[in-house]
Amino acid sequence: MLQWLKTNTAQAREKLSNEVSKFKNKEFMAAVANACALVAAADGSISSEEKVKMTEFINQSPELKAFKLTDVIAVFNDACSKFEFDVQIGQAEALKVINKIKNKEGAARLLVRVACAIGASDGDFDDDEKAVCRKICVELGLPPAEFDL
Numbered sequence: 001m002l003q004w005l006k007t008n009t010a011q012a013r014e015k016l017s018n019e020v021s022k023f024k025n026k027e028f029m030a031a032v033a034n035a036c037a038l039v040a041a042a043d044g045s046i047s048s049e050e051k052v053k054m055t056e057f058i059n060q061s062p063e064l065k066a067f068k069l070t071d072v073i074a075v076f077n078d079a080c081s082k083f084e085f086d087v088q089i090g091q092a093e094a095l096k097v098i099n100k101i102k103n104k105e106g107a108a109r110l111l112v113r114v115a116c117a118i119g120a121s122d123g124d125f126d127d128d129e130k131a132v133c134r135k136i137c138v139e140l141g142l143p144p145a146e147f148d149l
Contacts (some may be wrong), residue, residue, distance in 0.1 A: 026071075027100050030075050034093075035094070037080075039119050042131070058072050059073075081094070084095070091135075098140065100139070115133050
């Protein structure tokens with residue numbers, strides 16, 4: 001999955017965008033925004049630079065164009081504030097939101113693919129970001145190996 005994502009970024013983004021539009025609902029959007037916060041906090045904290053980077057990603061992401069930008073940013077900022085209060089509480093709360101789509105047809109796998117795309121968006125899908133994506137897989141009951149994690 002990761003190698004395919006790296007070599008076919010444009011096609012992958014278009015495909016993800018089309019798939020995300022199928023799940024255009026508040027619950028899925030909240031899960032995606034919380035996944036963004038988890039990836040941003042992969043190193044243990046969310047710096048102001050990471051917030052700006054993630055906000056820019058949200059603003060420019062074809063995967064998230066199906067949602068109202070202000071709604072996605074509001075949920076993302078709310079998730080970030082929980083990480084700022086306490087990293088473990090932030091992780092637990094984000095995973096709780098993500099868990100709400102666990103049994104949704106196709107949405108869980110799509111969320112993992114979007115999280116991987118977020119992690120790779122800066123050209124460096126590092127080990128911390130991969131570990132976060134593995135946590136998301138476990139939370140959703142999906143095998144990380146299915147996504148080359």
